[in-house]
Amino acid sequence: MTTRRKGKSSSMSSPRKTTNKGIIPDSGHSGEREENTRPTDNTAPSSFFKLWTSAPFVVIFAIMAIAFALGLQHQSQGMDLADNIINLLQDYSGAVSDVPSLSNWDAAQMPHKAQRQKQRRRTSKEVNRRLAPTLSRNMTVLIHDNGESTPAGSLYLEPKTTTSIEELKSAVGLVIDACHGGTCRVFDRYGYEIKALGALHDEQLLFAVPPSRHFVWPAFEIGHRVAVPGVTSSLPGHPIILETLSDSPRVFMLENFLSAEDADEVIETTLGITAAGFALKRSTTGTQGAVVSSQRTSENAFDTTSPVAMKLKRRVFDLLGMRPYVETWADGLQVLRYNASKAYIPHMDYLEFDSNADHNFDSASPGGTNRFATVLLYLTDVEEGGETVFPLGEPLEKEMRTTQEVQAEARARGRAADLKPGSWEEEMTETCISRLAVKPRKGRAVLFYSQHPDGRPDERSLHGACPVVKGVKWAANLWVWNGPRFGHSATSLAKEAEGKIQAVFSSAVEGVALYWETTRWGKMGPGEAELKAMTYQGHKWNVRRDEGDEHGAVLASWTIEAEKAEDGIIKYRYEG
Ligand SMILES: O=C(O)CCC(=O)C(=O)O
Ligand SMILES: [Fe+2]
Structure with missing residues (x-):
């Protein structure tokens, strides 16, 4: 693995002036991918998008022909190429070049069909889970400080030396001071945490998020628009579009x-x-x-x-x-x-x-x-x-x-x-x-x-x-x-609200989460703060095995009984 560190990256002081044109991919890669990952001009779609949206079949045909030719000579290389194309589709599922400009929002059209399909691919609940735990090939990834529009450096990764997410995180720690020792979580540019090496692809932008901090959307440049993948929008087929108004x-x-x-x-x-x-x-x-x-x-x-x-x-x-x-x-x-x-x-x-x-x-x-x-x-x-x-x-x-x-x-x-x-x-x-x-x-x-x-x-x-x-x-x-x-x-005002009871929940064991019906309330355990909620007589609260976004098995259920409350407060503790 090779690390490249650029001068300390800085926030755009004047967003209008700054672009990340300065990124030079590591040798061996054409600059074209970065060109495409750059914020797109609303009125002038990038050349890749023009080609893709206007003539998808030409692109597919060309890709297949190259893959086939490579496959004849070198089968695994052909596979890499195919993987890369899939990654490419995933990455660009969120880049928008063909939605109308701000002054023309009313005319928001349906996204192009190919883009909708890409959107669905990405929407599938947990992209990472389906992906291989290993790197598919040698690649360069660009490492950004959380929220920054320009990378702080790059990493050249090889499957034989980068074999786990922990190794990726330690490598990120070499580029970003705040991540020293591999303490940061790594996110893609759509706010998805990278949990499998198979989710990575060449020249991807990665965002390092220090412990107890949260992903911050990078501004890129004023007018930069992203069709947000994987977040439910108001209308099926119309993704949420996030447009930078100010850095x-x-x-x-x-x-x-x-x-x-x-x-x-x-x-x-x-x-x-x-x-x-x-x-x-x-x-x-x-x-x-x-x-x-x-x-x-x-x-x-x-x-x-x-x-x-x-x-x-x-x-x-x-x-x-x-x-x-x-x-x-x-x-x-x-x-x-x-x-x-x-x-x-x-x-x-x-x-x-x-x-x-x-x-x-x-x-x-x-x-x-x-x-x-x-x-x-x-x-x-x-x-x-x-x-x-x-x-x-x-x-x-x-x-x-x-x-x-x-x-x-x-x-x-x-x-x-x-x-x-x-x-x-x-x-x-x-x-x-x-x-x-x-x-x-x-x-x-x-x-x-x-x-x-x-x-x-x-x-x-x-x-x-x-x-x-x-x-x-x-x-x-x-x-x-x-x-x-x-x-x-x-919450405190609610205490005064009629008929409501303050419930306080805790757990003596780790690895469990509190749910109000199907709504996750939070993690419970000896190291966690008590969870509080304003609730009503008859409400059902469940302790489930904590499986993050998924609903784990129910381990215990409590139904609120108003008469057990003292001074309007009722306490429940899960002992395991
Ligand atoms: O209504 C708005 O536009 C802003 C409201 C607001 O800033 C607030 O409630 O804190
Ligand atoms: Fe406000």
Whole structure:
């Protein structure tokens, strides 16, 4: 195995300027694969894609002819080639060059048939399981620091020296300092952890994720689009498309994330919630006791358990490469309603380190947790206004406007929305007009990260909800934490909610997980924190053998009996 280490890779300081054109594959490989792994220009499909999508048969024929010719001379080499082609298909299943550009989202067409088939291949639940545990051939892989768009170095791997995933991980440790000793997990560029060497292929981009950190989608460049493989989308045949809007702050647009029916169901479910602490009411801020703020004028509700909320919460974890789903790592789905003029001043989603003495919010420190990423779902179109604005993000389309023009437009919007002249809402509108702002569209979602890949809070993640000018904006967000969340919001409020019981679960033995019906709640064991849940009389909880994403055999079941609760709390312990 040979290691090549480049100068310390760095984040794109100016995404528009930077591309990873500088990658030079190890000798012996044409540059063509890297050319294709590079972000694709929306308007100019890469030459490979043009050929593949416009004339697949020509490509297949050419491939077969080469494979056959090689096979005659050297059978195993022909097999390698065939393997490589399959890998190639898997890798490119997510690269999108033929979806419409941002300004043309409405026209989103069906992906090309070949691409759909590739999508299905990848969607099969656990790609790694079907793959050989060994390397198929000598190959070069490019090693990226988590979340980085350019590689830190490359590794030349040979089947005879790299015989296990552990060896791959140790090799990665030679390239990436934070992975010294082989401590990192290795992900492909779609957020799938590599668990079998057979999943690797030549010139693949690999992302090294240090222990207790999570995969972060690389930005590549503004406008880079990926059809996300393996994550359920709103419509069969239409993959979720993740488009880079900004590198720093790290913001992505997600198209096809949820269907119109799902959006309607979230709203209907929300309007039906009556429990105190969950039902729709004027939004609050703060962790020490929620306070109504003049700078957050929306209404919100928490939907923690409805089937549609559970489905979307799991989808978000999948999209983030956080598998399996862990209930205690996210706040409930927070549903938001903004009537005309309502807004939320620019803020961070992560909580201040000293916001509560009982919790370590320093997410970069061992055991510290805080909000890591936000996925914001738009449940309605909004006639005018209501954008999610990132004041530190570059606008997608730069318009040459003077400050006076921007101010005049903000005032006009303010009048239309009935905003108080000189109010923070009117002032914010200037930012909405001139900085990175995402227009709500039903079914669309935005992903942004509140933490750097190493867990430090990202102060550039500042964002807010622009005042709605015309119409009503319904949205829902899921705040995903980098570990078990602080039990403030939904959970502690829920204690007060009528009829609910706080259940606390633990296990004296390793290798088991808690499930609420078919929903995985989390891992249990002597080394794990107790799992907590708000639950009802008659709810059934299962202890299963922990088999990750799969449902292991049921080892024990508990049915909630309200009369056994003391002070509204009931404890269950699995003794094995
Ligand atoms: O509604 C939006 O666009 C943003 C909402 C938000 O940032 C929040 O609720 O934390
Ligand atoms: Fe927010």
